[in-house]
Amino acid sequence: MRVLSSSGLGAVRAPHRPSVPTVGCDAEQFQGSGVRTGSAAHAARATAPQHRDEGVPTVSAPTDVVILHGARTPQGRIMGQLAPLSAVRLGAHAIRAALERAEVDPAQVDQVLMGQVIQAGVGQNPAKQAAMAAGISRSVPAMTLNKVCLSGLVAVVDAARLIRLGEADVVVAGGQESMTGAPHLAAGVRAGKTYGDLRLQDAVARDGLTDAEDGRPMGESTEEGNAQRGIGREEQDAVAAASHQRAGRAQADGILGQEIAPIPVPQRRGEPVTVTEDEGIRPDSTPQTLGRLRPAFAEGGTITAGNASPLSDGAAALVLASRAWAEEHGLDWLCTVGAAGQTAGPDAMLHSQPSQATAAALARAGWDAADLDFWEVNEAFASVALQSARDLGVELERVNIHGGAIALGHPIGASGARLALTAALELARRGTGKAAVSLCGGGGQGEALLLQR
Template sequence: MNRAVIVKAKRTPVGKVNGLLKNFGPHELAAPIIKNIADGLDENINDVILGNVVGPGGNIARLSALEAGLPLTVPGLTLDRQCSAGLESIRMASFLIQGGAGICYIAGGTESASTSPYPSRARFSPDRIGDPDMGLAAEYVAEKYKVSRESQDKYARMSYERSWNAHQQEIFTEEIVPISEYQVDEELLKLRKMDALLKRAKPVFKKGGTVTAANSCGIHDGAAAVLVMEEEAARKHGLTPILRFADSEVSGVHPYYPGIAPVPAIKAILKRNDLTIEDIDLIEINEAFSSKIAACANELSIPYEKLNVNGGALTIGHPYGASGAIMITRLFYEVQRRKSAKYALAAIGSGGGIGVAVLFEAV
């Protein structure tokens, strides 16, 4: 079987909805990333696969590829698995390489909540099952898995400190391709007083609940993508494999509890590969809500020391379809900083109760 490896990874700075990146459509966010990653390999790219959730519709991947100046022969595929769309695109590209369909793919996601033409979210589930908004679903996860407000706030504070410290150390700099004059995540332009914010924040989605604006992510714009290649082809082009695709799993849970959906997916991967959480050196689980992270960490016995080590969406933001690719970009660079790392894993829980998890070996 052919082996799929990631050899390049980049993202845009992440902007607040109606913030710094408000005038850029999803293809305009994705195009600079694609152009950067494709440099010198334009004629070898088999396809561009991008996740997108909030529109405007059409084949945004094809539009982005053309905007980036790729050859007309590079087609483009846009997919929607809600918040896990960017991760699914990388998973799909890896499978296409394993199956011999091609040797070189750009995969990731792009999202512009600011320019979305949709006034409300799409339906996740039929009424007979229940179709809660993600915030209310985060409350359901907190209730079912006994995640307190205190533990959610504690995680949100830690995540913010990690993100801010990474920003101060310029760890994010190598990840980012500037958009116009913007090259820093908008949420990191000013230091927050997290203790005060967490203390005064009120429950947003349910009276007497535990999920607040301070322990939840915001709505954001951004894009990210990676270059996935067949390993021998990558080496022949003088490129260094960093992450090797090892395995993946998709799981389904009740739409009331999307935040816990990564758990069965991760368990399946670990069992199939005869691994335990102790064997995984770096883990990224999308920080849509603190309740989700705390519940997943508790259920899987994940120590926070190896989970989202540079913070995540709670601080820099969650541009839906791009977040999975941002997580992989984070792992791509962190694995290089940690020479002893052997395994890295990324997972997301999505609207409708879908969990996607992908396991990589550090090369």
């Protein structure tokens, strides 16, 4: 952990008004962006892409949506460097920094959407709390979203929809999570207990990491899925080691620093310490060192604490706007927001949810997986990134090029926004390209978003 003044908000700026083709900017692609009603939605989920027939009503002249800029906190392990800070404080910090980098006044924001999964005991509508703490007016609507690990990306997707529908010009979208701050729950206390012990439930496990239908931890079901798919321990450890090594290089090269807004953290004694780096990166990790760890979910299993993402705290936020609004106000942007894809089922397995959601988004945009310059896949488990890459035939060299959640952490309500920020900044650095962002989520769902510059 390096100590730095809190003013270190260095950011990548995009060249003014890039002219690359827009993803999802014609009527057919917009029809596939998820804005649907009635039976058309069911048909679209069954067969993508959907082609518009003559006479079918559509929204004309859909609005191009751009990501102006964004920011995130450093990510900390549970009970680690960010432990004193609530999810709301983390979210407020990310929102404030994102607006500053985007050169957008809080008074110009039309809506705020923030993902947060573990909400027990945090107070009403934590997105609203974070927005107001960041200086956004009480008169600006804010909504907290919960689609488990997908929440932060869903916020970005829904923000783009609001703008495309003409209901907003500027939307702040992201996610926040303090797994440290998650309470223990005492179910049944209100009704009383005549006899026997009272059991406390960990909200992290209950609301965040356990399938609500079958009651199984996601690690347990993923272990079962690994066996079904023949995914071995060695290849998972190799993915995990690469995650740490890539993240270590990105940290040393200042790439991660361009995402991070350093945050002051109160200490038990003395002055606050300004945290500038992610806590979990271990650049000296190798498949051999990771291979010494014990299985976490099954005797003789393949998932360990080393090839799964750690419990984490953190927040990320992005500022989205219509391209017309950005041009009118003379603002730069990082990239254009394209088609989205969603998937669910057929069971609670996570492995192929990112690839299936990405395939849906690619079909809607008329792209192929080979068109992607890089692909951000949330490393809930190494096997998820492995299987998703295999599904679409994408080389692992193009997946999580600056490290993934195994190294960086997985604050579950924020990770989707963190992935989008990572991809947007990388596109800005390259000056041109196509990228996808995707995650798996509890209960067997997936979310993906395409970005272009």
